[in-house]
Amino acid sequence: MSSASSLDAYSTPLAVRLSAREGALTGPTAGLANGFVQVNLVILPEAQANGFLRFCQANPKPCPVLAVSEPGARGCEALGDDIDIARDVPAYRIYRNGQASDSVAEVADVWRDDLVTIALGCSFTFEHALQLDGLGVRHIEQGRNVPMFNTTLPLTTAGGFGGNLVVSMRPYSAAEAIRAIQITTRYPQAHGAPVHLGDPTLIGITDIDSPDYGDSVSVADDELPLFWACGVTPQQVLIDAGIAFAITHSPGHMLLTDIPDSHLSLL
Amino acid sequence: MSSASSLDAYSTPLAVRLSAREGALTGPTAGLANGFVQVNLVILPEAQANGFLRFCQANPKPCPVLAVSEPGARGCEALGDDIDIARDVPAYRIYRNGQASDSVAEVADVWRDDLVTIALGCSFTFEHALQLDGLGVRHIEQGRNVPMFNTTLPLTTAGGFGGNLVVSMRPYSAAEAIRAIQITTRYPQAHGAPVHLGDPTLIGITDIDSPDYGDSVSVADDELPLFWACGVTPQQVLIDAGIAFAITHSPGHMLLTDIPDSHLSLL
Structure with a gap:
């Protein structure tokens, strides 16, 4: 239904997610579904995710936590309806023992029941606000x-x-x-x-x-x-830690959420 | 009742005003009645005051208008109770034909029924906020x-x-x-x-x-x-305009209002 070339600033977030899910969209998400929050993803086994959450809490400027999934869950209601975390990002990176893979199109094949997804805010939100201000x-x-x-x-x-x-x-x-x-x-x-x-x-x-x-x-x-x-x-922190197993989005290839950018504004 | 030497950061705004009114306080107001808004005053005949208000409206960063009195009024309820604009400032300047006088202790003797007082916010308010933040x-x-x-x-x-x-x-x-x-x-x-x-x-x-x-x-x-x-x-603008008659506070010698600094905070 959604070929990647039909996507643009006026697409819905869901259309972008479905295009990535079908494998049509494999490129960066900048400029798609303007006005909706895009997020960085850090996906870790629960054993490491709890420590990483404490790290995010202590470092909110680089790691502002928007949502955390239940272990094994591939949906995330806090971010939107009909989300498949393992397929809705156009490109992922898999980390093994501190080494990041090349980009892969989906991570359903390496999904585990103990994986926790941490969604972090992204600068696209404030860049959009800067542009709206001229x-x-x-x-x-x-x-x-x-x-x-x-x-x-x-x-x-x-x-x-x-x-x-x-x-x-x-x-x-x-x-x-x-x-x-x-x-x-x-x-x-x-x-x-x-x-x-x-x-x-x-x-x-x-x-x-x-x-x-x-x-x-x-x-x-x-x-x-x-x-x-x-x-x-x-991402650099995961590499520095020599993390045994983790997944992130590939830089610039973000998850589109259903959250309007304006919802993140303090006032 | 209020000798100038007994005034300090914990004095009430009214105590500072009364001390100036009695002629005891003739010095700068920095550090007095901390936490209350101090204001710049520009006092002009109504004929010039209306134009000056338009100038302030067009230049809100240097000239943020907090209150404007009725012509001839020496009180200003918007700024506080029991205010005598002509006596409650420790030192005034009188301008005639663009020339500023030396400081004078009060302006009751030159008061006119057509004088309009424009009260402008002052940096003491934000300096206090900076200090409270460390x-x-x-x-x-x-x-x-x-x-x-x-x-x-x-x-x-x-x-x-x-x-x-x-x-x-x-x-x-x-x-x-x-x-x-x-x-x-x-x-x-x-x-x-x-x-x-x-x-x-x-x-x-x-x-x-x-x-x-x-x-x-x-x-x-x-x-x-x-x-x-x-x-x-x-003040420089009044001089540049060669204003025929005007009164301001003397720099650093402000009017203390009953408005808590916090009331000027946007949020």
Whole structure:
């Protein structure tokens, strides 16, 4: 019914999920079903999931928890009706002993009765809010992936997990930066306000033109780089922990929920 | 009853007003009756006041209107009980043909039946909120007046008034700056969020160590200067307009109101 090419900003979240479920949609979800929350997924055996939840609780800026499933459940009512967590994401990564696989189209074949799904908010929500306010989002304007950087900012160790924060960067003029801080502050469940702005070296970033993940974008002389906590952080944390078994979405290939972006706004 | 020396952070707003009314309090009001809104006053003949109100409406960041009195009235119920606008400020300035007088202790002798009082919010409200959140305020820590600068940022001309914005500066680290933006955003009636941060030359400030008003404060290498719209702006605007007759408070010598600071918080 839903070929991937028929999907666009006006598609329903369910149409996007069904297209992924049927194997038609295998690409990134940016720009699809605009106005609905997209989430990062971290799927772990219950034995590790409880510790990882404590880690998320201690590090809410990179890991804002929106929903947690019951062990083994492939649905998640908190995120929407008719969800199959094992098939509704266009591409997954499977981790074994700290090594991430290439992307796979579904994980129904490796599903286990003890798997717990943790859904984390995503920056698409605040990027949409920035655009609605008239602020540009540089990497979108330049048709690139957001630039992301490892930092020297330590995470709070909890539940057996730890490491350093990964951040995404978006450049703005000073007046735009102040407005972007106001807007993203409304969305604590989508990484919230930036964690840093200005001099990148103060958080251990030596070359703003050489991101560790994603693509570089231009920063004008009268602009400041703003740095937000990034959803790549938990994936890096799983690798650093040498996790025995885990599943995540593949970066940029998110789960579409039925939650309007506006529902995550504090006010 | 209230000698000026007995006034402190725990005094009531009325005690501060009565001390000024009796001529005992003639100094600045910073640190008195903490937790209550202090206001800038602009007092104009009705013929000019209407235009000035339009100017304030068009420039809410430097000129956030809290209350406007009826012509000739020396009380203002919106600000508190038992207020005498002509005597309850520790020091006033009288403007004639664009020239500001030295400070005078009261203006009852020059009061007119057509004078309209416009009360404008003041940065003391947000400085108190910053301190309650644990953020330092550099000029307070250093026992100085806040540094203020003329800028090249144009005001919106309205009602026969115009000019350029005057800003106050407070330095913060990046993480503190983000928090300071969040906190001051709550107080649009006390100048609200900063208008600029970072490179001062982008708004026409050539030497951060040489303020046009107030005192200079230190800015550390890992700090950014943040710039807020300043209540000195309307006083400069009156002078630039060559106003025939007007009264304001003397800078730093504010009217204490009965309004708790918290009442100005958006949420």
